[in-house]
Amino acid sequence: MSELLKYPGESKNDTLSPEGKAAAHTRRVFLFKLAVGLNALVGAVLAVPLVGYLLGPAAKKRSNIGAWVNLGSLGDFPVGQTRLADFRSPMAVFDDGETGKTSCWVRRISEQAVQVFAINCAHLGCPVRWFAESKLFLCPCHGGAYYEDGSRASGPPERGLFEYRTRILGDSLMIYAGNLPTLSTRASCTEKPLIQIEPASEVQTASANTAEPATRSTTWQG
Amino acid sequence: MAGLKIYKWIEHRLGFVPTLKAAAEHPTPSNNASWWYVFGSAATVLLILQVVTGILLALVYSPSANEAWTSLNYLNHNIALGWYIRALHGWGSDFMIAIVLIHLVQVFLFGSFKYPRELTWMVGVGLLLLTLGMAFTGQVMRFDQDAYWGLGIGASICSRVPFVGAKLVHLLLGGPIIGGATLSRFFTLHVFVIPGLLLAGVAVHVLMVLQHGVSDWPMPGRLVRRSTYEREYHELAQKTGLPFVPDAAWKDAIFAAAIILAVMACAFFFGPFGPSGQPDPTIIQTAPKPDFAFLWIYAVLAFLPPALETPVLLVAPVLAIAGMLLLPLLAGEGERHWARRPVAVLSVSVIAVTIGICTRLGTYTPWSPVMDAWSGDAVPVKYMHDRTPLEREGAMVLQDKQCRNCHSLDGIGGMRGPALDAVAARMTEDQIVRQVLQGGGNMPAYGNALNPAETKALVSFLMTLRGKDLEPAVDASRELLLEHRMGEAAETGSSTAITTAPQNGSNAVKAGDQK
Numbered sequence: 044m045s046e047l048l049k050y051p052g053e054s055k056n057d058t059l060s061p062e063g064k065a066a067a068h069t070r071r072v073f074l075f076k077l078a079v080g081l082n083a084l085v086g087a088v089l090a091v092p093l094v095g096y097l098l099g100p101a102a103k104k105r106s107n108i109g110a111w112v113n114l115g116s117l118g119d120f121p122v123g124q125t126r127l128a129d130f131r132s133p134m135a136v137f138d139d140g141e142t143g144k145t146s147c148w149v150r151r152i153s154e155q156a157v158q159v160f161a162i163n164c165a166h167l168g169c170p171v172r173w174f175a176e177s178k179l180f181l182c183p184c185h186g187g188a189y190y191e192d193g194s195r196a197s198g199p200p201e202r203g204l205f206e207y208r209t210r211i212l213g214d215s216l217m218i219y220a221g222n223l224p225t226l227s228t229r230a231s232c233t234e235k236p237l238i239q240i241e242p243a244s245e246v247q248t249a250s251a252n253t254a255e256p257a258t259r260s261t262t263w264q265g
Numbered sequence: 266m267a268g269l270k271i272y273k274w275i276e277h278r279l280g281f282v283p284t285l286k287a288a289a290e291h292p293t294p295s296n297n298a299s300w301w302y303v304f305g306s307a308a309t310v311l312l313i314l315q316v317v318t319g320i321l322l323a324l325v326y327s328p329s330a331n332e333a334w335t336s337l338n339y340l341n342h343n344i345a346l347g348w349y350i351r352a353l354h355g356w357g358s359d360f361m362i363a364i365v366l367i368h369l370v371q372v373f374l375f376g377s378f379k380y381p382r383e384l385t386w387m388v389g390v391g392l393l394l395l396t397l398g399m400a401f402t403g404q405v406m407r408f409d410q411d412a413y414w415g416l417g418i419g420a421s422i423c424s425r426v427p428f429v430g431a432k433l434v435h436l437l438l439g440g441p442i443i444g445g446a447t448l449s450r451f452f453t454l455h456v457f458v459i460p461g462l463l464l465a466g467v468a469v470h471v472l473m474v475l476q477h478g479v480s481d482w483p484m485p486g487r488l489v490r491r492s493t494y495e496r497e498y499h500e501l502a503q504k505t506g507l508p509f510v511p512d513a514a515w516k517d518a519i520f521a522a523a524i525i526l527a528v529m530a531c532a533f534f535f536g537p538f539g540p541s542g543q544p545d546p547t548i549i550q551t552a553p554k555p556d557f558a559f560l561w562i563y564a565v566l567a568f569l570p571p572a573l574e575t576p577v578l579l580v581a582p583v584l585a586i587a588g589m590l591l592l593p594l595l596a597g598e599g600e601r602h603w604a605r606r607p608v609a610v611l612s613v614s615v616i617a618v619t620i621g622i623c624t625r626l627g628t629y630t631p632w633s634p635v636m637d638a639w640s641g642d643a644v645p646v647k648y649m650h651d652r653t654p655l656e657r658e659g660a661m662v663l664q665d666k667q668c669r670n671c672h673s674l675d676g677i678g679g680m681r682g683p684a685l686d687a688v689a690a691r692m693t694e695d696q697i698v699r700q701v702l703q704g705g706g707n708m709p710a711y712g713n714a715l716n717p718a719e720t721k722a723l724v725s726f727l728m729t730l731r732g733k734d735l736e737p738a739v740d741a742s743r744e745l746l747l748e749h750r751m752g753e754a755a756e757t758g759s760s761t762a763i764t765t766a767p768q769n770g771s772n773a774v775k776a777g778d779q780k
Contacts, residue, residue: 100439100446101432108441129547138445140331141545142413145442162549166574167566168417170549172636177667178714183552184418185567186632186671186681188709196709201571222441225421227430 109221292506304368333408352532376601383593414553483601560627659726687732
């Protein structure tokens, strides 16, 4: 066997003596290397499903996350007021218990104009509270403050409140909810218009006969 | 005799008792049989306590988002001594963090991380991070309101990572929202993954201590050199050496007993931590707060300017950990004694004072608005005396518009904004009006929340707040302007003075329009 390995470059152990080369190429050494290689291969194949399982939660496409949720009748949200609404996350599964519930702030601007804000502060996700008298959302954690339209007023947040996409279907208010709202998993579309009003075609179904002139609360009305 | 026989029978088969005996009795330089060298062993004993109490808690605890909070209350109230095991586990965790930190500072100040113990230090840094990981995941196990919103904070921090933020959030939470999957994975981390790494890491850490010996007491001027240190240490150990057990270990044993006793006492007298309110995110009347060990981070997050927050959050921990890991490689030789390492002493002092102050601030969160101060705290009577009806109306506005949530009067109320007791001595009426209506300097604008009558009343009340009868603030520039105009009038006659005034006025209006 050893004369087969005489040619330089054929093996890395050219510096070894012929006996050494022979010892490094016995059947046992070959079988051991084969066994190690086989295990590496099996391990690699096994790792695919294991890692896939581990990374599963991150694999979902963002567009797949979320669904339209009914927040209830529009009548529950008087024009000019901002009220708390609870809903069960459409993403909640069997063992989420009460953590599957979520709150949001609904601001009824006019008959057909609604803003729905995530409860989570844009800074670090603590629950913001609405103060109707000073027209501010305040965060208890680090004092982030937002104006009634959700825009940033002061404190550590870099941006305004996260806003859900809304839709008015007949008498009911729908929002599109999915992810826990954070800076990279926002509740709404990427850019944040001041007031979201769905195109007229989508709100045609709303009862037209009750339409009043939009009474946006003026600064004096409190 | 029978006992000895059984021992010999077992030992013949086990075969490692002599090795253990030799390890326990290895000679250690007599100068390190000191009370300063007891913290590492105490941390290990606390880890064992945590493992034992953790296993006991797992007998009852239900790691399901549906039941975790209920099972903790069940442990507290329905299981005999359940409250005490929870208290031991909770206090044990606080003690363990404290002892690990003291151990770290001691090793750092004694220069024990230098050659040949660099890797021992690096493994130790890993153990510190794992200990903090246990503390954070343990806070999640106490599945209450603080745990829920703490997870939200964790997710919000992850979401700031560029490009992969959303994926990290989903990995952290195990899904799109905080829920059952989140608790399950934190349970897995807290009970299987991190303890496994921690125990393995402690084994490596201790084996390395045996390999290189417990570091000798540092002496000023006795420098560590790669070429000579090991020979010097070996000679020292041979010449002055004491068997580690029992001559040095008795101090470790006594200190460990004292620490365990302290944990038991705290657990007995102060009881278990929480759980606080149920983890229902629709209960928003809560002010979430992290556990004691993380309060300083909570404080730092309140003070970082918004634009710096993401870079600091993502870069600072990497730099801090890298710095700690690289320390023994960059300073592996030379002086060990603290008296000759002023930078080391200064660094420890500055870091300790900073973290201490931030922790202290975190206990009373002066940056947070006091959510019920507007309805709960009275306007001090002395500020209502001898006030006109308009001024009293202003006090009403002050309360009603929730100014007190951020501003205190007579020491009561929020501390986010400045106290208002002497506001009129600092600001003129015009300045107060501008500040109230336009905000600025971390105050929201109230232009949309106040009507002119309310503004007038509020400002007239604020103008009465001058502390202990300080002089009201004056606008110094006004006087100068007046003097200037008087001078001009005297020079050129009164007609120009009259014409300049309206010109200035129209300029101001123009500037306003352009905005």
